Amino acid sequence: MSAPTNPFKQALARGETQIGCWMSLAEQLCAEIMGTAGFDWLVVDGEHAPNDIRSIRDQLIALAASASHPVVRVPIGETWIIKQVLDAGAQTVLVPIVETADQARELVRACQYPPHGTRGVGAMAARATMFGSTSDYIQTADQEICLLVQVENRAGMEALDEILTVDGIDGVFIGPADLSTDMGFQGDSAAPEVRAVIVDALKRIKAAGKAPGILGVTQESTQSYLDMGAQFLAVGIDVLILANHARALAKQWKEKARS
Template sequence: MPAPKNTFKQALNNGDRLIGCWMSFAEPAVAEIMGTAGFDWLVIDGEHAPNDIRSIRDQLMALAASPSHPVVRVPIGETWIIKMVLDAGAQTVLVPIVESAEQARELVRACRYPPEGTRGVGAAASRATRFGSVGEYVQTADQEICLLVQVENRAGIAALDEILQVEGIDGVFIGPADLSTDMGFQGNSGAPEVRAVIADALARIRAAGKAPGILGTTDEATQAYLEMGAQFLAVGIDVLVLAQNARALSAKWKAKP
């Protein structure tokens, strides 16, 4: 039996637009709820949410029955953590703060088994192989792994064209919050100067045959990114969805005479 088909990667290759959401609670029960919402993809955030490998694994398990595809953002682009999330069953990995083609090439190698890569061959007892029941996993896993890299500062933007030439990168995700801050517009990713850089980056990513992605946390920003051509677009963060709706509900009824 080969590795499961990565439907998210296939959809990106087909040019489909995919709408997603960020998950920052680091709780499998919340992931299970989010998996019923109808998003095409959901990010399990290992960078800024209080996750570890066990909570990442548990959220992958919670989403197993969901049509929403789990994307695991690792905290850092290191081989050891990429190996762990892949063995836990992730097929799509998002790596933050990628600044060079050399770094991107090493990330591709981390996602692949030897001789093309450096991923450790210890999957027989892992969730990725369904505990040894996927007999052809090692032979077929590489082609089903989807690697997304985040370009989110001036160094990454400067190296974007070289990063886009790296074979094995499926998509490039622009991080507006980090990028705007690095450009001197702290907390203002909507600044015209930042929007211009984002629009140019998304266009270059698409022109290079890669999938362009981004996160919008307001309707205005999300619509703007959509019009710029974002293909895999996150439209919210679960913590903010709860917080904003809870505050609005409270204010609505407390204001009643």
């Protein structure tokens, strides 16, 4: 039995737009709920959310019956954590703060088994193989792993063209909050100077044959990124969806009750 087909990787290769959402609540039940919403992909965030390998694993389990594809963002681009999330069953990995082509090449190697890569061969006892029931996993896993790298500062932007030459990268995700802050705009990703860099980057990524991705958290930014050609586009964050809707609901009915 071969490794499962990665539908998200295939969709990106076909040029299809994939609409996703960020998950920062770091709870299995919340992930299961998000899996019913109809998103093409969902990010299990290991960088800024309070996740560890067990909670990441539990959210992968929660999404197993969902049509939404889980994308695990690791906290840092290190081989040891990539190994763990792949063994836990992730097939798509998002790595933050990629600044050089050499770094990108090492990430590709971390996602592949020897002799081409450095991934440890221990998955036969892990969830990735359904505990040994996927007999040909080691022989077939590499081709189903989808690697997405985040370029989100000036150093990464300067190295973008070289990063885009690295084989094994499926997509490049622009981090607008980090990028705008590194450019001196303190999180204001709508600043014209920042938008100009984002537009240029998305075009270059697409021209290189990689999938361009980004996150929008307002109607205006999300529509702008879609118009710019973002292919895998996150349109919200679960924490903000909950917080904003709860605040609006409380305000609405408190005002009605007191009017």
